[in-house]
Amino acid sequence: MTDLQDLRTRVCALHTELTRWDLVAWTSGNVSARVPGTDRMVIKASGVSYDDLVPEHMVECDLHGRPVHDSGHSPSSDTAAHAYVYRALPGIGGVVHTHSPYATAWAARGEPIPCAVTAMADEFGGDIPVGPFSRIGDDSIGRGIVATLEHHRSPAVLMAHHGVFTVGATAKDAVKAAVMCEDVARTLHLARQNGPLERLPQEDIDALHDRYRNVYGQK
Amino acid sequence: MTDLQDLRTRVCALHTELTRWDLVAWTSGNVSARVPGTDRMVIKASGVSYDDLVPEHMVECDLHGRPVHDSGHSPSSDTAAHAYVYRALPGIGGVVHTHSPYATAWAARGEPIPCAVTAMADEFGGDIPVGPFSRIGDDSIGRGIVATLEHHRSPAVLMAHHGVFTVGATAKDAVKAAVMCEDVARTLHLARQNGPLERLPQEDIDALHDRYRNVYGQK
Amino acid sequence: MTDLQDLRTRVCALHTELTRWDLVAWTSGNVSARVPGTDRMVIKASGVSYDDLVPEHMVECDLHGRPVHDSGHSPSSDTAAHAYVYRALPGIGGVVHTHSPYATAWAARGEPIPCAVTAMADEFGGDIPVGPFSRIGDDSIGRGIVATLEHHRSPAVLMAHHGVFTVGATAKDAVKAAVMCEDVARTLHLARQNGPLERLPQEDIDALHDRYRNVYGQK
């Protein structure tokens, strides 16, 4: 198996995490990955059901979102946004987009999620910010994502009136961020329904985030 | 396999989407399809559990909801409403009815779902409207569905104090509309719990809907 | 297979509906059935995990809740309540008890569920009432169930600060009532979060309930 085919297989399989953790409805979310060492990416084909997804549906594109072969599959309608992120942020190897319901509820109001629980300090290092509303179709969404993320530690951004984009060193890291984003969006939605939310002190957020990045998981 | 048997097989299988996406409880939703090129339709038999459903439970009826054979199965008690839609709207090939919980919550209050997120502009082209309350049993529900849909782009209508009806060029399109209707009903229910909803500007809704219909998916 | 063994097999299998429809946590719900033509019932053994449940865990008891054999299994701690229902209501062949979350939320407040959607008129013929709080351990809960149900058409009752009991001609009917009770409890909880609930007119409730009992399902 070539490296590209292996990457397609892994990116294809990561879509099952989107359905498992209830992040998507019908075909409404997608995962992409940079092809390491190249100016290319692979991304889910547009409108294909998760049940039917095979590695060949991961369409290889350049970093302007143009398919590099005529594979017979059109890439996701969100491809321009993913591509812009890879162009602007060289350290990013994976991008995920969902309309997961609790996170998108915060996005619909244009309200950031305040860092009020330790799991959020760990994974996001602070609030999950809101990016600007943009119509789909050109670089606008990508620019909004990058402009928002550069002022935050968070690998997740809530695009106003739209949904969630997450980034990571790998596609798997970006999927993890999408799962955790929905989890904390839900917990803090529930918490706020019965009272105001109190943000953690910045000093604690900093300490928790630093520890999580350096101590958590296997060496 | 005849075309009719093939249609029955596909309509039967689409009921698994109703349970997979949590749109139904016990036996409370149904899918129908027009038999192409005829004045007939097939629809789920009344009160049969989704576990037990086989293609033979898709009862062939005329477009007044009367079974055309004595198959031993009574069609859904919602058959008259489905049949009216097919009589009134020649372009419609599939109809779905559910009591999916978030959408039915909006219906119970008789409140349309405002078009406040891009996924809703894409799929519904505007608000999801509310149709009148009618008792089951004659053409009243069908008339209410058609009278409401003709003033909106939305393929979904919330029938007051009742539930959801969706339509599509095919039964699969109508099922997709039912899945997406519950998804946006949930997201906007959650959004509204912590603040007022702001509708997208009409110009953006128009642009998003136009693009979605003409660009999304595979050619 | 004897009739009793067949009944045990069916009652055992019905417990999978409690987990499938998210009505129970850990071991917190149970199904029983009257043994037709006798003064006996079968009911789930106490504290046994649903994964481990086999027909032999359906303990045969008299209608005072006393095991009629030494089977090695203690019957559910709710057995006295089930038994009282069978003694008092000869037409009842099945009883179900759950703490399903949305219905128990109404029960925790001691608030009946108003008949505000057609599915509720169909299945419950009106509001789902609230019965009195009683401690477990003697006939008190059973008396509260029966005293409440005799003034309503509903096969479900919310026992204050406790949970749900449903009854039916068969155990399967009682399970269906438990599934539908949670479904309408959820829909009307959600509806009420964003506005007041409006009960359906009594005339419509009566017409819908009558039709549902006489027309719905297969002959």
Place this chain on the structure above:
Amino acid sequence: MTDLQDLRTRVCALHTELTRWDLVAWTSGNVSARVPGTDRMVIKASGVSYDDLVPEHMVECDLHGRPVHDSGHSPSSDTAAHAYVYRALPGIGGVVHTHSPYATAWAARGEPIPCAVTAMADEFGGDIPVGPFSRIGDDSIGRGIVATLEHHRSPAVLMAHHGVFTVGATAKDAVKAAVMCEDVARTLHLARQNGPLERLPQEDIDALHDRYRNVYGQK
């Protein structure tokens, strides 16, 4: 199979209950058990996906949380908290930690769950209390758990701005407490959204809890 290997197998398997009952996202919860008759414990390895978990991922540690062998796996970043509980409470054989969403919503507000339904009196014998906020990394969390639990009958404690810890005579008992904690956290969250909660009278709580401990389940 040695006793230790058997314990590892059982603790590993109990993690499937965390995903089944929706208590965890990605890798965010863990189960541990005391090795009976020793000053050791086994606990999930840090950051390993539940899908990939095998008994060898249950890392054997002393009761200060230090691995006793170089197994190649780092123990959970919550190990110090678990270990402190075993040191301080000799009767405890199992500890569970989750960020289950409804319970963590109460924890985010620092609000105890009032004992307002009978299932809660049964399992928790009163309110589920809140423990102090502490940063991860030393004995602070463990001390907060123990100091809070010693004033309550509850086997569950909500750690402020963090999540849930539960204890039990065995790891399975602690898992059951975690499942029931989320269940009552959800039910009472829902109940409270539409009105104030009324605590059960203390006399009833005492009677229910006593009965549950002495009568429920198989002998």
